[in-house]
Amino acid sequence: MLDALARDLRRRDTHQPAVLGADRAGAARVLATRGDLADLADRYAAALHARGIGPGGTVGVAVRPGPRALAVMLAVHRLGARAAVLDPGAGPDVLRARLAVARPEVVLADATAQAVAGWARPLARRARLALPDLAELGPVATIGPRLPGCAPALDAGVRSVIPPRPMDGDGDAVIVFTSGTTSRPRAVVHTRASLAAGMAAVAGLVAPEAGRPVLGGTFFVLAPSLASGAPVALPARSPRVLARQLVRLAPQATYLTPPQLRAVLAQGGRFSGRVWTGSAPASAGLLGRVKERGAVQAWGVYALTELFPAAAVEHADKAAFTGEGDLVGAPLPGVVARTDSSGELLLSGPAARDRYLGEEPDPWVATGDRARLCDGRIVLAGRAKDMVLRQAENIYPGLYEPALHVPGVEVALLVGVPAGDGDERVVAVVEPVRGTDRAALRAALARPLERMGAARPDAVLLAEIPLSGRSRKPDRAATARLAARILAGHAEGGRAERGRVKGGRVKGDRAKGSRA
Incomplete structure (x- = not known):
């Protein structure tokens, strides 16, 4: 899908909006056209290639979700390298440990992430963000506008470098850190195949239509929607502005976390089309309130970093369930679910992570959730550790x-x-x-x-x-x-x-x- 998206951005409707933001009144503003994304991806791929990044290489990414982050992912994918996602909110000690495990050849960071690490550290503390000093990150390059104290731009001094043809075949694609202490960070490794399977599953579940906007900020919303020809609007951070954005945009599909949904509802916001939520438990009551405010359908998505997405359930089915536990729906196509002797839910399928960094591949993902299978549907009974x-x-x-x-x-x-x-x-x-x-x-x-x-x-x-x-x-x-x-x-x-x-x-x- 990423290969197809990279081609389509250049070949089809390059002037059409790809990624949208919102002004204070909630009106859409274009952050990048399809041609802009293609140009950024080409520039980043050329600059990384000039730095010697290729198949098997690792690129640290500390860039806020949006056009530049997506262009970085397209560039890294084209070169056959893997992206190690770095979260500035994890704290300096945790990030040092994660960097020691991932060992990126270069860290790409936008001005905000670098501000956290240096010149604006007092402001960053108020936002609960923290990075080590820039010198501790290793080679750093800036993505997007530079501010005082930032590292040189990624493509600074790069002239007429032509990146190689897109890599064909499988290999590591992305490293995403989950729980884990500073002594033993836990890193999920997805291959190009598992990443593609996950995006295909999202595309099959949401089925975005070309030309009609989708609202959501995650990579698994951006890539499948853009590949289908649908522009993507990034959710406004302010609940009040987000409520206005939903009304002005009238998206065909919306993906927000449960806290975002609750914040919009508190502002009297209204929805359109189908609404999807995940990353945290979503009750039938919350989904019902979303439908009462205009959504045609309201879906809860069960997903893990190790396998996204795994199952989904619409409000009507969740509300009708009267048994004990939390109904999260039937496994999506290709996902196989079973429980072990202790009742822990195990999942497998094409979209499952290949392995944890430093460990052997394992086709089964131990979710940490206790569950039972009821008429082919997954019913959660809570986290084992809880x-x-x-x-x-x-x-x-x-x-x-x-x-x-x-x-x-x-x-x-x-x-x-x-x-x-x-x-x-x-x-x-x-x-x-x-x-x-x-x-x-x-x-x-x-x-x-x-x-x-x-x-x-x-x-x-x-x-x-x-x-x-x-x-x-x-x-x-x-x-x-x-x-x-x-x-x-x-x-x-x-x-x-x-x-x-x-x-x-x-x-x-x-x-x-x-x-x-």
């Missing part, structure tokens, strides 16, 4: 959390709080939708809490759930710490708000710091 141990009983939060997403609940998590002697208290932390009536929410929660049986929580807290990471996922560890602080405050003098479940009722739900 298990709570109470009175020698294993409680898996993911099995019960979906039932807590009643009307008026934004996000709900079950977490464990240490209770001494290695035991834990089970605490439900519920974040209400803004403006929700507290009495109505208490009444709505009573029934699902009663049905939880032995997993019924010891306390129910109404509070804002912390988020983390670039995808703004609910942070379980931070939520557990928050719950512990609230409960400790209550024990010290009743200043915190706590909810206790007794006979299926929620009592004393006044929680310190709660926005509910």
Whole structure:
């Protein structure tokens, strides 16, 4: 698909918009035409070739999503090299460790990433971004406009260098880091074949139509949409502007994370066409609210860095599911799912990663999710590592959390709080939708809490759930710490708000710091 996209950008409708942004009123502005992308990719490929980058080489990439990042990926792909994706938000220690593992011959960074590493470090700290000093990154080249203190431009001094013909055949394509400590970073390696299979799966799932805009900022949205002839609009960062952008653009397909969807809904935003969400759990209630605001369909996508996408489910099917656990849908074509003896979900298929860097290839991806297969569909029962141990009983939060997403609940998590002697208290932390009536929410929660049986929580807290990471996922560890602080405050003098479940009722739900 990337090879076809690179050819089509040059041969077809070069003046047509390819990547769009939005002004403060939400109106579209062209960031790059198809011809612009082709020119950038050619320039970057020539400059990297001049630096000796070729098949088997590694290029570090610290460039914000957008036209330049996509052009870099096209250039690296053309040369048969692999791109190691570097996240400035990971912190300097983690990035040093990741660089030591990936060993890129050159790091391509835009001015923002370099500012984090040097001249604008105080501003970067406020944005929770951090890189090592530039000297620690090795050879660095600037992508896009240079600002004071930036490294030389990638194509500085490159004249009339013609890159080689696109590489044919398989090989490593991209390295993406996931969890892992500074002592042992975990790096997912996708080959050109698995990357192509993943993009083809997205194209088959979304089926973008040429000429009609798609809204989304990830590589797996940009490449398949542009290959289909559809321009892509990058989501505005401001929820207010994003809500306006959705109305002005009226995209045929929209891909936003659950936190982005919730932020747009809070702004009174409306949707059009089909809406897709992933990167964090999406409840049937959230998908239903998206459809109420105009979406023709609202889909939850189950995907991992190791296999994107794996399964998908539309709101109607998710809402109709009454069993325990979280229905994430049937495996997509080519994806094979099974569970091992411990109940962990294993996935395989053409889009699965080849291996973890430094390890042998393995066709099966261990997801870390407990699951069961129900009528050919995947039902998650929670992360194995999130298990709570109470009175020698294993409680898996993911099995019960979906039932807590009643009307008026934004996000709900079950977490464990240490209770001494290695035991834990089970605490439900519920974040209400803004403006929700507290009495109505208490009444709505009573029934699902009663049905939880032995997993019924010891306390129910109404509070804002912390988020983390670039995808703004609910942070379980931070939520557990928050719950512990609230409960400790209550024990010290009743200043915190706590909810206790007794006979299926929620009592004393006044929680310190709660926005509910």
